[in-house]
Amino acid sequence: MAFSLSPLAGLSSYRLEAFDSVGSTNAVALERAHAGDPGKLWVVSKRQESGRGRRGRAWATPAGNLxxxxxxxxxxxxxxxxxxxxxxxxxxxxxxDAVFAQTPSLGSARIGLKWPNDVLVDGAKLSGILLESALLPDGRFGIAIGIGVNVVSHPEDLPYPATSLQALGSACDAETLFLALSDSWRENCALWNEGRGLEAIRARWLERAAGLGGEVAVRMGGRVISGIFETIDEDCQFVIRDEDGARVRITAGDVHFGAVASAKAV
Incomplete structure (x- = not known):
């Protein structure tokens, strides 16, 4: 099966460029932007040789992942x-949600969103998201929204739980998942509406938020802030209620949930 856009995504002027293997889909996307691409271009592959995550960390995409x-x-x-x-x-x-609906054993799986950019299933990391931008000569900017998903395999040597669709019992492949993703992106981006619908996105995100109302520690460089994960604010900053009862807003950091994770964060 080849990669393809959902019919409605195609009608909404999204385009697709697919590779058998690629260095980095984010890098290719930003190259296209510098070359004058107008945007709304998906760059996809089932193998990525030099992918990266937040803060320059490596993100491996073995053959079969997305x-x-x-x-x-x-x-x-x-x-x-x-x-x-x-x-x-x-x-x-x-x-x-659409993929899991096809697998009865996954009906009770909990899909959680971990601030700022991870997708978890039953507390284990399935996906990471990385945004990168580049200023263009005409004053506009290109933004690459990278989404890496463990479809057939996941790393074992991480300091936190990870999983893959295959490990969860799903037979979904990268092409099928991308087809569903291209459609759900179209719907959510229309809701976001260049930021005008951010409050609706924020409300939907909080419904799926991992760790909401529980203990949390956030590492920012050499500093750790601990407390209760209260919400994300109107700018999507992470809000903690600390031990003194003060609300602390955090713009960037590594989040750890629960008492054990908080201890590790320190």
Missing amino acids: AATLLLVESYELKTAATLGFVAGLSLADAL
């Missing part, structure tokens, strides 16, 4: 574009 990047070329504020990571998380969660 590496998908959507290139958008826009002129609104980069602060607004940064919230597209929440649109991506929701879109993947919706696509997984």
Whole structure:
């Protein structure tokens, strides 16, 4: 089966460029932006040789997993574009809902969104999302929204639980998942509406939020802030109620849930 867009995504002017193997789908997408691509381009592959995650960390995409990047070329504020990571998380969660509906044993699986950019199933990491941007000569910018999903395999040597669709008992392949993703992205991006619908995205994201109301620790460089995960605010910042009862807003950091995870974070 070859990669393809959902019919409605195609009618909404999205385009597709698929590779058997690629260095980095994000890198290809930003190259296309510099070459004058107008955006709304999906770059996808089942194998990625030099993928990366947040803060330059490696993100392996062995053969059979999904590496998908959507290139958008826009002129609104980069602060607004940064919230597209929440649109991506929701879109993947919706696509997984459709996939899991085909596997009765996965009917009770809990799909959770971990701030700012991970998708979990029953507490184990299934997917990571990475946004990268580049300023273009005409004053606009290209933004690459990278989504990596463990479809047939997942790394074993991580300091946190990870999983794959295959390990969960799903027979879904990368092509089928991407087909569903291209459709759910179209719906959620329309809801987001260049940031004007961010409150609706935020509300939907919170319905799926992992760890909401529980103990959390966030590492920011050498500093760790602990407390209760209260919400994400109107700008999608992470909000903790600390031990003194103060609300602390966090724009970036590594999140750890629960008492044990909090201890590890320290």
